[in-house]
Amino acid sequence: MDSKKLDWEAVIGLEVHVQLSTKSKLFSGASTNFGALPNTQACNIDLAMPGVLPVLNEEVLKMAVKLGIALNANINSPTSFARKNYFYPDSPKGYQISQMDKPIVESGYLDIELEDETVKRIGVTRAHLEEDAGKSLHEDFEGQSGIDLNRAGTPLIEIVSEPEISTSAEAVAYLKSIHSIIRYLEISDGNMAEGSMRCDANVSVRKKGTTKLGTRTETKNVNSFRFVEKAIQYEINRQINELESGKTITQETRLYDSQANTTRPMRSKEYANDYRYFPEPDLLPVILEKEFLESVSKSMPELPNEKRLRFQENYELNDYDSRLLVADRELANFFEEVVKKSNSPKLSVNWVMGEFLAELNKNNLPINKSKISAKQLGTLIARIEDSTISGKIAKDVFEKMWSSSKDADEIIKEEGLQQVTDLSKIESMVEKVINDNPDQHQKYLSGKDRLFGFFVGQVMKESQGKANPSQVNEILKKKLKK
Amino acid sequence: MELHELTLKEQLEGLKNLNFSSVELTDHYLKRIKAIDPDINSYITVTEELALSQAKEADTRYNNNNPLDLDGIPLAHKDIFCTENILTTCGSKMLSDFIAPYSSTVVSKFIEKGTVMLGKTNMDEFAMGSSNETSYFGPVKNPWNKEYVPGGSSGGSAACVAARLAPAATATDTGGSIRQPAALCGLTGIKPTYGRVSRYGMIAFASSLDQGGVLTRSAEDAAILMNTMSGYDPKDSTSLNVDVPDFTQEIDKPISGIKIGLPIEFFDQEMPDFVRKATNEAIDVFKELGAEIKEISFPNIDLSLPVYYVLAPAECSANLSRYDGVRYGYRCEAPKDIEDLYMRTREEGFGSEVKRRILIGTYALSAGFYDAYYLKAQKCRRLIANDFQEAFNSVDVILSPTTPGTSFKAGEKTNDPIEMYLQDIFTIPANLAGLPGISFPCGSHKDLPLGLQLVGNSLQEGKLLMAAHHFQKTTNWHKKMPKV
Numbered sequence: 033m034d035s036k037k038l039d040w041e042a043v044i045g046l047e048v049h050v051q052l053s054t055k056s057k058l059f060s061g062a063s064t065n066f067g068a069l070p071n072t073q074a075c076n077i078d079l080a081m082p083g084v085l086p087v088l089n090e091e092v093l094k095m096a097v098k099l100g101i102a103l104n105a106n107i108n109s110p111t112s113f114a115r116k117n118y119f120y121p122d123s124p125k126g127y128q129i130s131q132m133d134k135p136i137v138e139s140g141y142l143d144i145e146l147e148d149e150t151v152k153r154i155g156v157t158r159a160h161l162e163e164d165a166g167k168s169l170h171e172d173f174e175g176q177s178g179i180d181l182n183r184a185g186t187p188l189i190e191i192v193s194e195p196e197i198s199t200s201a202e203a204v205a206y207l208k209s210i211h212s213i214i215r216y217l218e219i220s221d222g223n224m225a226e227g228s229m230r231c232d233a234n235v236s237v238r239k240k241g242t243t244k245l246g247t248r249t250e251t252k253n254v255n256s257f258r259f260v261e262k263a264i265q266y267e268i269n270r271q272i273n274e275l276e277s278g279k280t281i282t283q284e285t286r287l288y289d290s291q292a293n294t295t296r297p298m299r300s301k302e303y304a305n306d307y308r309y310f311p312e313p314d315l316l317p318v319i320l321e322k323e324f325l326e327s328v329s330k331s332m333p334e335l336p337n338e339k340r341l342r343f344q345e346n347y348e349l350n351d352y353d354s355r356l357l358v359a360d361r362e363l364a365n366f367f368e369e370v371v372k373k374s375n376s377p378k379l380s381v382n383w384v385m386g387e388f389l390a391e392l393n394k395n396n397l398p399i400n401k402s403k404i405s406a407k408q409l410g411t412l413i414a415r416i417e418d419s420t421i422s423g424k425i426a427k428d429v430f431e432k433m434w435s436s437s438k439d440a441d442e443i444i445k446e447e448g449l450q451q452v453t454d455l456s457k458i459e460s461m462v463e464k465v466i467n468d469n470p471d472q473h474q475k476y477l478s479g480k481d482r483l484f485g486f487f488v489g490q491v492m493k494e495s496q497g498k499a500n501p502s503q504v505n506e507i508l509k510k511k512l513k514k
Numbered sequence: 515m516e517l518h519e520l521t522l523k524e525q526l527e528g529l530k531n532l533n534f535s536s537v538e539l540t541d542h543y544l545k546r547i548k549a550i551d552p553d554i555n556s557y558i559t560v561t562e563e564l565a566l567s568q569a570k571e572a573d574t575r576y577n578n579n580n581p582l583d584l585d586g587i588p589l590a591h592k593d594i595f596c597t598e599n600i601l602t603t604c605g606s607k608m609l610s611d612f613i614a615p616y617s618s619t620v621v622s623k624f625i626e627k628g629t630v631m632l633g634k635t636n637m638d639e640f641a642m643g644s645s646n647e648t649s650y651f652g653p654v655k656n657p658w659n660k661e662y663v664p665g666g667s668s669g670g671s672a673a674c675v676a677a678r679l680a681p682a683a684t685a686t687d688t689g690g691s692i693r694q695p696a697a698l699c700g701l702t703g704i705k706p707t708y709g710r711v712s713r714y715g716m717i718a719f720a721s722s723l724d725q726g727g728v729l730t731r732s733a734e735d736a737a738i739l740m741n742t743m744s745g746y747d748p749k750d751s752t753s754l755n756v757d758v759p760d761f762t763q764e765i766d767k768p769i770s771g772i773k774i775g776l777p778i779e780f781f782d783q784e785m786p787d788f789v790r791k792a793t794n795e796a797i798d799v800f801k802e803l804g805a806e807i808k809e810i811s812f813p814n815i816d817l818s819l820p821v822y823y824v825l826a827p828a829e830c831s832a833n834l835s836r837y838d839g840v841r842y843g844y845r846c847e848a849p850k851d852i853e854d855l856y857m858r859t860r861e862e863g864f865g866s867e868v869k870r871r872i873l874i875g876t877y878a879l880s881a882g883f884y885d886a887y888y889l890k891a892q893k894c895r896r897l898i899a900n901d902f903q904e905a906f907n908s909v910d911v912i913l914s915p916t917t918p919g920t921s922f923k924a925g926e927k928t929n930d931p932i933e934m935y936l937q938d939i940f941t942i943p944a945n946l947a948g949l950p951g952i953s954f955p956c957g958s959h960k961d962l963p964l965g966l967q968l969v970g971n972s973l974q975e976g977k978l979l980m981a982a983h984h985f986q987k988t989t990n991w992h993k994k995m996p997k998v
Binding site: 076079080081082083084085086087088115117119121124125126127177179306308309310313314315316 | 595602609612614616713715716717718720722748751829831832835836838841842852880881884
């Protein structure tokens, strides 16, 4: 079977729904906060009371245009809304206001980096605005369903890729890239667990070397990067197995079950076949004035790729380090703050990516909840750089900073951790160590160079780690020759 | 003269001069409604307590010498306008127990100006009908002859004003629902330019065609009410952000020199001789008033009905999807599952005309039919709008009969939807083009009133009211009152 799999290739397109982080909903003034009591954030408009009308929240236009610019896309003006008709209890109007013919964003692309460090360009067909649905709660009510319309009307932008993704790993790289961009643009928190970013995957397979697309399935309900990878992989394998055993693929919508790691067809009741789109008569087409587009363009923050190139240029970071840093906007900002204080990009990147991230992960904390600020970490690194302490001592200081929230200088002073740089002191320690180890000295003199490290270690031990290592090296070299 | 015989304008003057109080006026109407409306059925809800308390407040303001613009004037509101804490049914079983949680912009504006709400008027279910026979709350009778229909969908509003059960009433017009009942009940009815009056809180039938307006006894009264109800509303994205003229000033502008267009294709339609005769007499009146009459062409009138009966049902099929038994309104007994809930709620909650239009609209929007029906209808709609624009290059207003005849007997057209739809052949084009139209009485036949329609260019309500006002200064058709 596995060898046969090599004969197939997958064709994947992703539909990514991103909740835009506006204060109020797409077409009403109700709040969009997550986690309120059911139906406390649903006004007459969200409840689809008779006679209510939608009014567009103009904040979303700015957000969508920012995304369009980041995706190198065209911005449509006028952009217009359409009704997508389907009955479902969490869709209170019986239709969703979405966009069909004139989506606000069209024809863009995104460059993603693959594991072998090559770059692949994925086309973005369109990104359109639409309102989120409410939630049906089936668990809490015996024989009934509860409807929570707090989420109904929350603005979403749906980003539709071209079917140009070939593997589950590429799909994840694409998603992560989108995630990073929306966080940079501050248009969404991108929290997949809370549903602020959701992904539907269109997957089909075909024999390598052929160009005709196979029948596709759409897998919904995938809410983490890892699950996206697994769901797509499962679906690719399932389709290949079906086709290899002579069956055909049914075009259908499937649900990913993360516990069983399988996908299953949705009941046909769970989705409609014909949405009967037509232009939304309650909203006029929106014209985006040139001045508006220019002002949004001017307000664009530095994007991940631009930041990466700048980091490589300004801080002489390598490709790997710079990519890791910029993938998370907050991490990248933290790093820059650290460098400002430390004046050592190389040491800073090592510390941020090393000790700092390890400690955050160990405590399961986001960057903004870190016990050590960027300034504090920068100062600590500056103390290594100016030889006040050694790198080794710095690790102890770091731990103490984390637990006490004290500054590096305070801890160094209190605990007397300044490096010993007084030549005579180091000389006397070196002499003591040589005198205490005559055998090793003899062996060193007879050619066992490797013992040099032993003497360094002994001197550092004698100084409780505080001796300046380069001075120790220098003096040892001289004294051991005698 | 009894209070109900006074026009709204006269009542306002009487209140201002403290000739009578709003409580007296309101009480007079409430007593008339109790005595007469059981035979006419023009009201679904009479808000007696509210009316009297509003009247009392108005009287206090008069006595304190700080009255509001329309203080103490009783009004009836079509039951399509949401009224906070008051039953709002839209003539449907689906909303037969629906207490609106908010008020429409139109009703709020009238309340802010001090008007008194007498109640909510009967109407065709969800404004779908031309005879007021599709109401869940029973048919409305024409006060001129109770065997006849009052027209629709604003049949309750028209009948109550004609029977002097209110001095005026709000109404809505999607394809003729103000103008046709105005014609059939001998009233003045204006459908403003699309976007002139806010649709917020007006229960939607066909969003791109619906427009609120009023049914009154004269153009003067209509002008007074139009001043209050017109204007931009940020809650309605399709409302027009333009200045509103003082219509009570507009109506007194001179009529001489106005260019009136007669669309030859309208007059080619089938209609009885008495309609032609009354229309020609009205044209003569305008001539005498100094109007210039001109024949114009309106080549695409035949497209109006087909276009309307694709677009209006298409929009209504989506607008009425919210009535699903989940959040408010009628819900079927003991649903098995969600599908059963939807199907039986809608099967039991909607009447047959509403279901017919939902089906037509759903079909017209379906995959594979969209281009042939909806899209084509949109293109034809443009052609009709172009006909108007072409005409307005050479004339100020366009004149025609409002309807192809006088009122018809109840039950006469209920089994023939197409015959019923033909009622609106002259009124629908203005809705498709978003233009203002007015109907006012111009004659009668066998004691049933006949209406004349004028359609104006965008935002030219003032011109329509002016022409009607001058007509009414020299004719008496609008002063005739049915014996009830």
